[in-house]
Amino acid sequence: MTVLFDENGHVYFADERPEDRDVDGLLWERWEGAQTGELDWAAHHPARQREVMDGRPLCGVCKGDPDRDERGTLWLLHADENVQALVSFLGSVTTATPAVCISCARRALRACQELQRGFIALRVREAPVIGVRGTLYSPTEAPLANQVVRFGDVALHRVVARQLMRELINAELDETTLAAGFSTTVPAGVALPGPGPVWG
Ligand SMILES: [Zn+2]
Numbered sequence: 001m002t003v004l005f006d007e008n009g010h011v012y013f014a015d016e017r018p019e020d021r022d023v024d025g026l027l028w029e030r031w032e033g034a035q036t037g038e039l040d041w042a043a044h045h046p047a048r049q050r051e052v053m054d055g056r057p058l059c060g061v062c063k064g065d066p067d068r069d070e071r072g073t074l075w076l077l078h079a080d081e082n083v084q085a086l087v088s089f090l091g092s093v094t095t096a097t098p099a100v101c102i103s104c105a106r107r108a109l110r111a112c113q114e115l116q117r118g119f120i121a122l123r124v125r126e127a128p129v130i131g132v133r134g135t136l137y138s139p140t141e142a143p144l145a146n147q148v149v150r151f152g153d154v155a156l157h158r159v160v161a162r163q164l165m166r167e168l169i170n171a172e173l174d175e176t177t178l179a180a181g182f183s184t185t186v187p188a189g190v191a192l193p194g195p196g197p198v199w200g
Pocket residue numbers: 059060061062063064100101102103104105
């Protein structure tokens with residue numbers, strides 16, 4: 001994909017098609033072909049990720065309703081993706097991972113090696129979509145991969161987006177819902193607040 005700059009300093013594809021942009025004019029990575037084979041739990045196909053991340057949270061696996069209880073909606077994150085969250089459970093976590101329902105969460109924990117290496121389950125009441133992750137281009141320097149750019153940031157015009165990002169506001173650790181039958185690990189060197197966690 002050849003990425004060029006127009007006279008306003010905005011990125012575009014040399015062979016851009018209308019479907020390369022969303023309704024807000026944001027340019028998206030092009031992933032050709034249908035998903036085949038085993039579900040890759042650690043990666044999220046951009047079109048599918050947008051489908052479950054845009055608007056009301058949906059389960060990232062089955063696209064049904066994610067699990068909700070009085071503490072909020074269920075999120076399952078790789079522990080290493082959000083070590084910050086582990087360190088301070090307070091405050092917000094920004095993630096490209098969609099919400100999940102309980103049966104898909106259990107299935108993911110059995111199937112996904114990345115999750116088996118460490119995960120946290122969170123309950124979230126408020127999870128607005130705040131921006132995108134993608135490749136940030138510059139007219140003068142090498143592109144930067146995996147940059148999170150918030151909506152409203154002028155840098156959005158220089159991004160080829162891959163994923164929508166949600167901010168999980170006041171995320172609360174859920175140590176009970178998925179505890180049965182799983183022994184989970186926390187990456188070495190991560191300090192957990194309070195007494196040791198009970199992961200089940
Ligand atoms: Zn599901």
